[in-house]
Amino acid sequence: MPSPVTLRTISSKAALYVPNFKSIITRSGITSSLRAYSSKLYTKEHEWIDVKHSVGTVGITDYAQSSLGDVVFVDLPKVGDVVEQFGHCGCLESVKAASDLYAPVSGKVIEANTKLTSEPGLINKSPEEEGWLCKIELSNSSELKSLLDKKAYDSFCKESKGSH
Template identity: 60%
Template sequence: MSRLFTEDHEWIDVDGETATVGITDYAQGQLGDVVFVELPEFGREVTKGGEAAVVESVKAASDVYAPVSGTITESNPALTDDPALVNTAPEAEGWFFKLTLADASELDGLMDKTAYDAFVAGL
């Protein structure tokens, strides 16, 4: 499984045709304490760069964008009961949704960990 990152601070773990998506530790740090998460429904089609979910914190509401196009296969039910998981485990148990990839070539424009860390360091 490989993890890739977007300039909008989403991460994506790809395993075959399935991908898990969440926001990075940097993103949750910028948001502050997360109080609510709106997750995409099963079967919804998302497009690369399009709005897929919403995260609300004490500071602001922010969209979570789809790093690639695909069909939502699962949303993280734990976030409904405990949205603070986004703060405590943003790159693990705090994942947002899973999808089936529509076009694996869309992964080509994403950053690996080294490139993402350099990107964040330049912000």
């Protein structure tokens, strides 16, 4: 069975075959449409989760990493740990402060990004891609309904900035 076609798949394939694809879509305004499509969900504690086949990849948002400053230490959950939605699952330390990590869903940790142990700065460089924290096998997918989509999360961040 062929894999489903997504905007991400189309844009990455087109980039292979069309010279200057990235600059073409940037000038045409298509980039904002591609960026608007997101399967990620967010928490009010600034974690994100991207779920594929009942496994969620978890990380912190760009908003969170910029608020934290340079991340210098990461304490990730261990493979096999069982986490509860919004329960403590790790810690990040930056030059500014320490910040607890909370699981956006309940489930079992099946992978941790051990690259962050030696390169915690990946969280600052690529918080929503290479700087992911862990992967959780969801135990209750209905919990996803309590998370924010991209538009709601962006509004929440905007409101939070305005209230300070």
